[in-house]
Amino acid sequence: MKYDKLAINTPEGLMFGNALYPVITRRGLVIGGGSVIPELNFTLPTISINTQTLPVIGEHYRSIISDAIEHARHMHAPGVIFEFETLLEMTQTPAIGIELVKIMNEVCEDNYQKHGFKSEIRLTPNDLREFDRPPLCRSSSYLEAMWELFDKGSLAGGDLLSIESTGGKEIHDDALMMCDIKASVFALSVLGVRDMKMLWSNIVAIAKKNNKIAAGDTACGFGNTAMVLAEKGYIPKIFAAIVRIITVVRTLVAIEEGAVGPDKDCGYEGPFLKAITGTPISMEGKTSACAHFSPLGNIAACCADLWSNESVQNIKLLSGMAPTVYLEQLEYDARLMNQALKSGKATALMLQQLFADSDKSLDPQAIILAPENVIAISEEIVKGENYIDASVRAALKGLDIIENAYRSGQLLLPEMEIVWIDILRQALTEIPTDESRFVEEMLPLLEGKFIPKEYGL
Amino acid sequence: MQKLAECVELGKINKTSPFPPQMKGQNGADELTKEALETGLSADQVLAALVEGMGIIGDKFSAGKVYVPNMLMAAKAMSAAMMHLKPYFSSGEVKRKGIFVIGTVFGDLHDIGKNLVAMTVEGAGWEVIDLGADVKSDKFIETIEKHPDCVVGLSALLTTTMGNMETVVKEIKAKYPDKAIIVGGAPLTQEFSDKIGASGYSSNPQGAVKLINTLVE
Numbered sequence: 001m002k003y004d005k006l007a008i009n010t011p012e013g014l015m016f017g018n019a020l021y022p023v024i025t026r027r028g029l030v031i032g033g034g035s036v037i038p039e040l041n042f043t044l045p046t047i048s049i050n051t052q053t054l055p056v057i058g059e060h061y062r063s064i065i066s067d068a069i070e071h072a073r074h075m076h077a078p079g080v081i082f083e084f085e086t087l088l089e090m091t092q093t094p095a096i097g098i099e100l101v102k103i104m105n106e107v108c109e110d111n112y113q114k115h116g117f118k119s120e121i122r123l124t125p126n127d128l129r130e131f132d133r134p135p136l137c138r139s140s141s142y143l144e145a146m147w148e149l150f151d152k153g154s155l156a157g158g159d160l161l162s163i164e165s166t167g168g169k170e171i172h173d174d175a176l177m178m179c180d181i182k183a184s185v186f187a188l189s190v191l192g193v194r195d196m197k198m199l200w201s202n203i204v205a206i207a208k209k210n211n212k213i214a215a216g217d218t219a220c221g222f223g224n225t226a227m228v229l230a231e232k233g234y235i236p237k238i239f240a241a242i243v244r245i246i247t248v249v250r251t252l253v254a255i256e257e258g259a260v261g262p263d264k265d266c267g268y269e270g271p272f273l274k275a276i277t278g279t280p281i282s283m284e285g286k287t288s289a290c291a292h293f294s295p296l297g298n299i300a301a302c303c304a305d306l307w308s309n310e311s312v313q314n315i316k317l318l319s320g321m322a323p324t325v326y327l328e329q330l331e332y333d334a335r336l337m338n339q340a341l342k343s344g345k346a347t348a349l350m351l352q353q354l355f356a357d358s359d360k361s362l363d364p365q366a367i368i369l370a371p372e373n374v375i376a377i378s379e380e381i382v383k384g385e386n387y388i389d390a391s392v393r394a395a396l397k398g399l400d401i402i403e404n405a406y407r408s409g410q411l412l413l414p415e416m417e418i419v420w421i422d423i424l425r426q427a428l429t430e431i432p433t434d435e436s437r438f439v440e441e442m443l444p445l446l447e448g449k450f451i452p453k454e455y456g457l
Numbered sequence: 458m459q460k461l462a463e464c465v466e467l468g469k470i471n472k473t474s475p476f477p478p479q480m481k482g483q484n485g486a487d488e489l490t491k492e493a494l495e496t497g498l499s500a501d502q503v504l505a506a507l508v509e510g511m512g513i514i515g516d517k518f519s520a521g522k523v524y525v526p527n528m529l530m531a532a533k534a535m536s537a538a539m540m541h542l543k544p545y546f547s548s549g550e551v552k553r554k555g556i557f558v559i560g561t562v563f564g565d566l567h568d569i570g571k572n573l574v575a576m577t578v579e580g581a582g583w584e585v586i587d588l589g590a591d592v593k594s595d596k597f598i599e600t601i602e603k604h605p606d607c608v609v610g611l612s613a614l615l616t617t618t619m620g621n622m623e624t625v626v627k628e629i630k631a632k633y634p635d636k637a638i639i640v641g642g643a644p645l646t647q648e649f650s651d652k653i654g655a656s657g658y659s660s661n662p663q664g665a666v667k668l669i670n671t672l673v674e
Binding site: 235 | 529619
């Protein structure tokens with residue numbers, strides 16, 4: 001592990017809008033440079049995607065960007081990041097994805113040249129390797145299309161490169177269903193970490209070659225799947241909270257390989273990454289309710305440098321098209337946070353505290369995101385001798401925080417959750433932190449579910 | 458039979474399984490099923506006890522009183538018991554409620570919800586053929602050809618794959634106009650189900666069981 005001490009070790013240091021190592025984009029947006037910037041995320045309404053429908057689809061994306069910028073300028077927003085999360089067909093046929101990036105970039109560039117309005121596109125191709133089960137993480141033929149979209153898509157104007165990578169997910173989905181924390185640690189801290197190293201060394205190389213920004217990843221398919229299952233009452237919230245902590249170690253690898261931030265909006269592990277590395281982060285909270293519910297609506301803003309809405313379809317609402325509607329909501333939130341920053345340290349701290357305090361007593365997934373707890377858990381991560389050790393240490397710390405908060409009356413927990421504190425603690429302490437031993441233990445249990453050599457094992 | 462139903466409900470697979478802790482060292486669904494059949498109880502009676510146990514845990518799950526792992530352990534206990542009933546199914550002495558073919562439609566890889574439905578339907582006495590995720594129409598049709606009386610279940614979790622669901626329904630109905638097809642998934646609604654010509658929609662696994670039971674009555 002590259003990081004053995006925290007870059008930021010105070011809650012104030014994790015303040016929204018401020019990162020130790022801000023990222024400056026091509027058109028001059030400074031992410032984490034003292035203000036919060038909205039990040040608008042959008043998707044298509046139900047429509048077939050192919051070369052025949054490309055003109056209609058292109059018009060959707062063109063109008064999304066154009067309308068959003070027009071409204072952003074009307075609101076005197078200093079700038080916007082647009083996240084283009086591709087749909088499967090756009091990555092499978094990279095020419096479609098590249099053309100759409102080009103269309104959107106033309107609008108961004110036009111507004112920059114004419115009005116000085118700063119906007120940038122984050123390009124997030126799909127991880128197509130999931131289509132093979134078990135996935136061929138290193139040898140998949142799907143990688144060719146993915147690399148092509150990263151490469152040519154970045155040149156077409158997708159300046160910030162991201163992905164929701166899925167290495168280890170073939171084990172993790174079952175681990176979630178069984179609430180098997182040992183399998184979760186294995187999926188994330190052995191398989192996930194190895195896959196991230198391979199993936200991000202390549203993405204960083206592409207970014208460097210094309211003078212673009214290797215932004216970051218997210219453990220969405222792991223941590224957010226857990227969160228959504230917990231929201232539905234399918235798995236304990238405590239379990240989802242501990243999974244979230246473990247995802248930090250895996251997503252951190254992108255930065256170890258050279259990603260500079262901002263990580264992806266749906267990565268609620270972002271605050272921990274910021275504490276460890278000082279890189280800027282994107283977060284989504286209440287404004288992501290258009291895509292999924294969460295117990296983190298306010299607290300997610302505590303450390304955000306980009307403030308996002310996850311994803312909204314391009315459909316007409318009463319006031320206007322949904323992406324433009326969400327742009328307004330994001331800009332108002334950003335404006336409030338930026339006003340707090342302008343008003344001075346005490347005011348900004350007060351707002352950060354309000355974000356945290358309004359959520360943290362209601363869900364274990366929220367309490368671990370309180371800035372002081374982010375620091376405490378991150379401290380355990382950087383003490384880790386290896387990724388597994390870091391995960392186990394951090395997870396145990398998370399359990400301590402949750403248990404102490406519950407027992408002191410500061411955290412609401414349903415009765416049926418309580419027993420999981422000891423179940424998880426017991427399971428975590430039984431995990432061997434030596435990778436070879438851990439792999440040896442897990443291989444017979446997971447035979448046929450993953451391909452060891454595809455992870456370099 | 459009450460004890461057998463309890464083993465299924467609590468996920469007690471066999472004597473050596475450590476779960477649930479309060480039943481450690483006791484016979485599980487595996488042993489009790491074998492014993493019941495050896496002492497002359499009919500396979501139908503045994504199956505009824507298993508389905509009862511799954512029904513209880515299914516109702517608890519729907520009421521938010523247990524988590525998915527409890528359901529999965531119950532399903533594992535039921536599977537262990539069902540191994541002893543296999544010969545009775547093969548001979549036709551015991552009949553399942555029907556065959557349920559389920560899959561997530563092409564272009565969509567989400568399968569957690571689909572897996573839950575599959576497990577719950579199997580626990581309710583159906584034979585389940587799970588085609589997995591990213592399943593094209595021809596795979597569904599090929600399976601229907603082998604099991605013409607089956608009920609089909611389609612899952613999709615993305616708004617962009619709802620269109621694919623419509624395609625699958627259309628292509629199945631082109632060959633099998635009267636085929637019963639139920640649909641489910643987070644972005645779906647009853648309205649969408651009606652629009653695409655599906656037989657019904659459910660937002661949860663227990664609802665799917667009730668729906669398909671109605672369709673075969």
